[in-house]
Amino acid sequence: MGMAMKLANYLTAHPVPFDLVAHPHTRSSLQSARSMELAPGCLVKAVVLEDENDRYLMAVLPASRRVNLGELRNCIGRMLRLADEVELRERFGDCDLGAVPPIGNAYGMETIWDDSLMTRPDLYFEAGDHETHVYLKTRDFVGLLEGARHMEFSAPM
Template sequence: MSISARLNEYLNDNNVDYELVPHPHSFSSLSSAIAANISPAQLAKAVILEDHEGRRMMAVLPANHKISLRNLGDKLNRDLRLIEEKEVYDMFSDCHKGAIPSLGEVYNLEAVYDDLLVEAKEIYIEAGDHNTLVHLSREDFVKLIKDAKHLHFSHQSIH
């Protein structure tokens, strides 16, 4: 697969230069970073949430961090929960299960990005399979997420 069709179209429509970074098959964002020999702090992983009114959103944070649902919910004044994996698979039908590109706009999802990602010099995101990452410059990543919310809502889980 390499890159999801929707992600490819979105990046091209926004005139974003990117590089595909192949890596050995992996099963999580953290293992993708290790397999690609990049810092997990530079890999943006997506977590799909639902609030108390059934609204879905994408929370994006570094691969070596864990989301704090309570912290994020308090900041957004919403009760948040993780959605079931099957529901996630249905939402991202052009991707392999669990390899979600972390740009909410590609999938018409409200998104919130952890402030830590904006500090990274370069950003990598899942391309839609378990063997490829998309490498973006910090400037292009910031341009793509400029209209989204930016908050600090995670804590480091792996050093």
Template structure:
């Protein structure tokens, strides 16, 4: 089990308790939820969005998609999915496709879907495709308090 260095440093600096959960390799967030036997609507996945001003990290449940039209209307900006190369540069201590949803650890502004607030437990990628971070929902809410919030996702 591994956790990305910057994520670990950020979590420890926040003083919030968390556990790490090992699971069989899974390439996608929804596959990860299945492999780890956690509810897909409680696993937070990150989607890097490209804006003219710079990137923003959109965080939604693993069994949902970012509704770019809705997010664009909320942010009043033209948006698109970021290129893999941009993701690799920003999250250079993570495997591609396993970026954690904690943008603050990477100096990336973050917006989180309201459906991930107020849950009992939340899981998210630790930076590889075999490890999840598990947190109490209230601790995750505190971790994400600096993020913008809104409703901008649709079910797969």
């Protein structure tokens, strides 16, 4: 499959230097990190949440961390729960299930990113399937999240 079409279109409209990295099929970000011989903190994951009004929020954080839902709820003042992946198929129809790229803007989704992403100079994230990652500089990744809020809302796994 390679790169998801909406992500490819977004990267075309917001050009930053990046590389695509192919790897064997994996089922999780941590498996991807092992497969590519990377520290899990270099991989970025998207956790899609849903609030009490059925609005989605994409939380973006390192694969080595987990969303602290209580902290995030307190910071943004909304009740949040994990979104059901099956419900997200339509919005992320160009992606394999569980391989959502962490660029909410490409999908018209409100996004919030964790400040811990700034501890790494380079980042990798799923391109829309379980065999391809996008590699880029952290500053370029953050630039792709234009308009997104950021704060500390994660905890170590």
